[in-house]
Amino acid sequence: MTRLTVAPRGQGGRGTFRRIGDAVRAAAPGDLVAVAPGTYTETVLLDRAVVLVAEGGPGSVTLTAPPGGGPALTATGPDCAVRGVTVRGADPAEPVVTVSAGAGLVLEDCAVVSGRVQARGADGEPAEEQEEHEEHEEHDEPAGVAVTAVLLRRCRLEGARGAGLHLAGGVRARLEDTLVRAVEGTGVVLSGTARLEAVRMRLEGSTGSGIRLRGRSRLRLADSVLQDAGRAGLLLEDACRATADELRIESPGSAGVHLTGTARAELSDCRIRHASASGLVVQEDAVLTARGCSVADAGANGLLVTGAAGATLTDCRIDRSAFSAVHLSGTATGRLTDCLVRDGAEHGVHATDASRAELADCAIGGVGMTGVAVLDRAAATVTGCRITGAATGVVVGSAAGTTVEHSTVSGTTDIGVQLAEGAAAVLAGVRITGAGAAGVVVDAGADATVNGGSVEDCAGSGVVVWTGARPAFSHVRIERPAKNGVFLAEGAGGAFTSLDVVGSGFPALHIGAKADPEFRHCRIRDCAEALGEDEGAAAVLEDCTADGVPLAPVPAVAPAAGAAAARTATRGPGAAEEPDAPEEHLDDLLVELHELVGLDRVKHDVGSLVKLMQTVRRREEAGLPAPPLSRHLVFAGNPGTGKTTVARLYGRLLKALGLLRRGHLVEVDRTALVGEYVGHTGPKTAAAFNRALGGVLFIDEAYSLAPLGGGNDFGLEAVTTLVKLMEDHRDDVVVIAAGYPGEMTRFVNSNPGLASRFGRTLVFEDYDASELVSIFEYEAKEHQYELTASAREGLTGLFERVPRGEGFGNGRSARQMFQEMTERQAQRVAMLGAPTPEELMSLEAQDLPPAASGS
Incomplete structure (x- = not known):
């Protein structure tokens, strides 16, 4: 090997070259060209296997392209190498280093500034051989196809426009410990049949995508970073392929990894953070496989799969997505195994159109909407999964068929599992605990089969079956629901076999009018009541027990049966009847009123009412028409001011006057009047009202029935029902609405019928x-x-x-x-x-x- 020397004029001895190109032309293959420190403006052609070295070390030599344009360094021969040289372009939009087809170039410890590195090979393999080698990325090129080879080791590519590195055609390239930064365009572009293997590459600040693959190109990345790309971090198009191991993608301007066409990508132990759009996007017929990866803080979905694409994730995490963590549409397929989804703003998994979701051993927690939502014509299988802290655990609104097996839904703020209208679903061994509303809701037209599992500690009813739905439940345990164990709306049905209902706050089984469910081998224990049936219900009870006693349906009650019978039918068997107020003398009650501490203004107002009603009563006894009189009252006052005490005494006074036949007090609040499902509020309000017939219905915190904003709140339905019942039973009940002074005005104004019926307000002042x-x-x-x-x-x-x-x-x-x-x-x-x-x-x-x- 011969050593040739290049130095600026005035340096070096006899035989020193002044231009690098002259030394290269004089060198034989295998020779070394040592370049003294300095700046050299010229175009260097490496057409033979020579080694170009900066004699003073990396950065001591700058090779600058001439002002007229063109690259500063061109390799057309094999086995060329450049070490320690800074290559600077005259136009950042033009290539400053080019490698021609069949050539080979090694750049070590070099910097390429204001221009791109461009390597081109032959246009590619014959189509038949491409298909034959589809699964073998490391195959050799067929005979007769020249291979262009490029190696960049410890290099820096900076300040290019368009692309920092462009590999096209039959190029084989490897990057080691190389930085690509500040590219006005795409950092690295692969097209045709180019192949790139990059190890410890860092790409920063491209205005376009970080890496873009087109055609049938191939990419292998390991231990690399793509940061602050203006568009996608990694973009795969057409039929390209990529594998990435320990890749970190930070803050891309759109997706972290984006696949289209028939592209394929395999990710392992990769991290994608703060994508402006979705973390992973798979479209058209592309396929993504990811293992041990994480996507965090995506500006849209964590994983978006559309078209006919597919994605398989194993042992992956998706955290804090701004949209649904996983969104599937079209005919896409998403398979998640042993994955964790946390703290997303919308759904955990959202399958729409005709897509399919397959979830196994996954955990979904803290999402703002539904843990798993299966809608339109989508289908899903959910096995061994845990859903916690979502608004709703699972929503199925698709007739395509969804199966949920051996999974847990806990701590939802709303419904545990909702099978919406038209849904087809099978639940097997599903545990639902701590739901903020009902455990399971089966809407009209849903085809639901529930086998095994439990519903525990929900704030609503354990199971709600809506009008027209006829689900099949078997071997399900319902424990401690705050409301009914099973609530069937009007016209609902279904088969319920071997159910256990324990500790319900309302009747264990509520059967709406015209509902005809079949209960067989069911056991009820420690519930407020066993059974509540509306008029016209037709439940079948076979071998069912309540606390060990055989359970039979409540007979329907005819309208002529009277108020007491109506109360029994509404409340169910064994319900305690409120005792009538005792027979008392009016004068004794007035003394009791005036012995109350404080309340001078209230005492005066009640005394005035009593005198007025005495007059009304005497006119009636004398056969004279009674003046119009509303006995309903508003009690406005802060807590603890004696409102309930006065209400109870008021009922006793009216009984002593002969204006109420029972004089008892029924105290209720919003929870006793308002249902949580459509069609539930009217019957609940009527049931409470019927209990108060002949006495006083005292509604505490009545303003909560007319919340600010109103909307579709069921409290307004309770108010409407109350207004009608007060009119229908104007002579047989007194309604007292109580609450904070400022809130009660809003309550009275919430319905035109309230203002005409509540004509008097008693103000309860604070005690001194x-x-x-x-x-x-x-x-x-x-x-x-x-x-x-x-x-x-x-x-x-x-x-x-x-x-x-x-x-x-x-x-x-x-x-x-x-x-x-x-x-x-x-x-x-x-x-x-x-x-x-x-x-x-x-x-x-x-x-x-x-x-x-x-x-």
Whole structure:
């Protein structure tokens, strides 16, 4: 090997070349051309196997393209090498380093600035041989096809326009420890049958895609980073192929990895972060396989699969997607095994059109909408999965058929599993726990089979079957639903075999009008009631028990059967009847009214009403027409001001006047009147109203029936039902609506019929300190305690100082104070050896809370 030297004019000895090109032309294959430090403006042609070395080390030599254009360095021969040279272009849109077909070039420790590296090979393989070698990326080119070889090791490509590295045709290239940055366009482009293997490559700041593959090109990436691409991090088109291992894609301007056409990609241990669009996009007929990968903080979907494409993910994570974590459309297929989906804004998995989702051993948690949603003509299989913290666990709205097996749905804010209209689904061994509404809802027209599993601790009913639906449930355990175990709406049906219903807050089985379900071998235990049937229900009960007692349907009740029979039919067998108010004298009740602590304004108003009603009653007895009179009232006041006490006393007064036949009080709130499903609210409101017939219906926090914004809230349906029932039973019930003063005006104005029926409002003012002490002393007297003078003084001061904010409970606060003082007194007296009866009864200043007693 001969060494040739290049140096600027004035340097070097005899035989030194002044231009690099002259030295190369004088060199024989295998010779070394050593270039002294300096800048050389020329075009260098490497047409033979020579080695070009910067003598002063990397960066000491700059080869600059001439101003007229063209590359600075062109390789047309085999086995060419350049080490430590900076190659600078005159136009960043033009190639500054070119490698011709059949040539070979090694760049080591080089920088390529303001222009791209471009290598071209023959146009490619014959089509037949391409198909033959489809699965073998490392095959040799067929005979007669020249191979262009490129190796970049520890190089930097910077400042190009269009592309930083462009490989076209039959090129075989390898990049090691190479940086591509600040490209105005695509960082690396592969087209034709080009092949690139990149190890520890870093690509930063391209305005286009990071890497783009076209044609039948091939790419292998390992331990590399694609950062801040203006478009996709990795874009695969046509019939190209790519494999990536330990690739990190950060903040691409669109998708992290994007496949179209018939492209194929295999990802292993890759990380995609902060994609502006979807993390992984697979379209048309492309196929993606990913193992051990993660996608986080995608601006759209974590995984988007459309057209006829397919994606298979194993042991992958998708976190914090702005849209659905996985979205499938067209006829696409998505297969996820042992994957984790967390904290997405929309659905966990969303299958639409005619797509198919296959999920096995996956966990989906914290998504804003549905854990798994299968809609349109899509189908899904969900096996061994865990869905937690979604709004709804699973929604199936497709007739294509969905199976959910051996999976768990827990902690949803709404329904656990909803089988929507037209759905076809099989649930087997599914556990639903802690749903914020119903456990399972079967909508009209759904074809549902549920076998095994459980519904536990849901805030609504365990199972809801809507009008026209006829599901099949078998061997399902329903535990502790806040409402019904099974709720069947009007006209619903189905077969329910070997169900266990335990601890329901409402009747275990609610059968709507014209519903004809069949219950066989079912067991009910520790429920509020066993069975509630609306008129016209036709349930079949065979070998069913309630707490060990055989269960039979409740007979239908004819309208002429009277109010008491109607109440029994609505509430179901064994329901406790509210006792009538006792027979009492009016004068005794008025004395009881005036003995109440405080409430002077309320006492006056009630007294005036009593006098008015006495007059009305006497006119009726005299055969005179009664003046128009509304007995319904609004009680406006803060908590603990005696509203319930006065309401109960009001019913007793009206009974003593002969204006109510029973005089009892039925106290309800929104939960007792409003259903959580369409068609449930009317019957619930009517049931509560019927219980109050002959007495007083006291609606606490009535304003919650007319929430701000209104919309489709079922509370407005309850209000409408109440208005009609108040008209139908105007002489047999009194309705008292109670709540905060400011909110009750909105309630009355929420329905035109309310204002005409609630003609009078009683205002319950807060108790002052002395009145609270009187309430305290009443409680003390009832329990045989006595306040000392000092304790009374300290208690008065405490009530004067206590904040009267939202948490203040008026009389409730006085009773809570009594409980606290008796507890503190018990601790004090326990320290005495043998306390006297007086000491056991005495409440002293030291028994006050520390803030009041000064201790």
